[in-house]
Amino acid sequence: MGRMSMLGLALVAALACTVSTQEEQAQHPLTNMPPSGSVQTAFILPSFPDKKFPAGGLVDVVVGLHNEGSEAYNVSLIAGSLNSPADFSLHVQNFSMAAYGEVIGPGEEASLTYKFVPDARLSPRDFVVALTSFYTDSKGQWYSTTFFNQTVDIVEQKKLVDWELIMLVGLFAFILLALAYWAYTTVVGWGWVKPQKKRAKRAPVPKQQGPVDLDEWVKGHPYDQYMRKRNTAIKK
Template identity: 40%
Template structure:
């Protein structure tokens, strides 16, 4: 708020100072007087020699003013504007004027610093910038435009470009979507099939051994009984000793 108030007061002071010399200077850029005799100008930009002006930055220009005649010129102010580079009569923005009370004697030269500011909302494209110095000489009113060229308004560099990051994410998502569609199409053609998993037999738990006999399932059957030799009952007094020779019975003692 203080900055806007300061600019408004400065503009009023410049308009008041200029009005003491010429009432037409209330609208200086729409009624520019002729240059003074022998009045020469030059300029240079300390930081923007390429004429690329970032939107939102303060641009400084050094105006070199020289009196090549026998007259003394009194510098009143410098005005500037941002115009259409295709139609100069179309104004987009008027820069804040700066008042000067400097005299240039014959053969002398002065350097004046002038700064202007391009708003943030201006698009990045070409514009025409015109900067004019207003001065007087023995009751005559003059003006010389020391800069009038096409410039490029560019975006101010950002540490993090959110739009660029969004574009990268969108590109990655598009590539992933195309890859998924291609994979689904290949699967539908039958080039890749899922293999069925083979069932593996369950193994008995380690440490548990079967104690059952292989012939246990034959218990209680005739087959089991037939395999066993019949047991002979021996009575007392009729005990015969088996001879080692098969079929021979040992005599009784």
């Protein structure tokens, strides 16, 4: 019984350790961020300086990093999130993490570009966007610096052709034509209006260009000679 108990305890401990390891691996870096280091940051938004980000559109931000410490830092990744303006702890969307591996020595600077896409299903309204850079020192100690943490306006993405509007107008026109045809056939069926019959087109009569010379038809024939002799006899 003692050996069985020892094996059971070992199995439970191993299972607990496995679950704990899986939870740590599944934990997002933004959930429990490391402390800030000696890196100062600044950013620019080249495409959307007014902070109006289109839902479903690509947004890029350029971050400048300056190492004010006495040792080198390895900027490993940048991650971001979209949060509720009423409760920052409520993560509406986690943006994809981008890996860099950029080493910045003491007193050096570097510029990195981070790209993210707000979900296309987001409704147009205000949200809070937070973007954080993660870096390590020579001992493997992790640090983080949030270089963007501001309220932005999520707007609808501009469309070159609004196919939904075109389809709606086409459907409305089709319904109107169908109703008009139904009304016409109903009135004709009641006998209120007689259907119009197509009239057969007559062939056009060729126009006479001038008076017809009947003598032209008999010239060179025996009848022409007979008429000449007859007219000569009458004159005599």
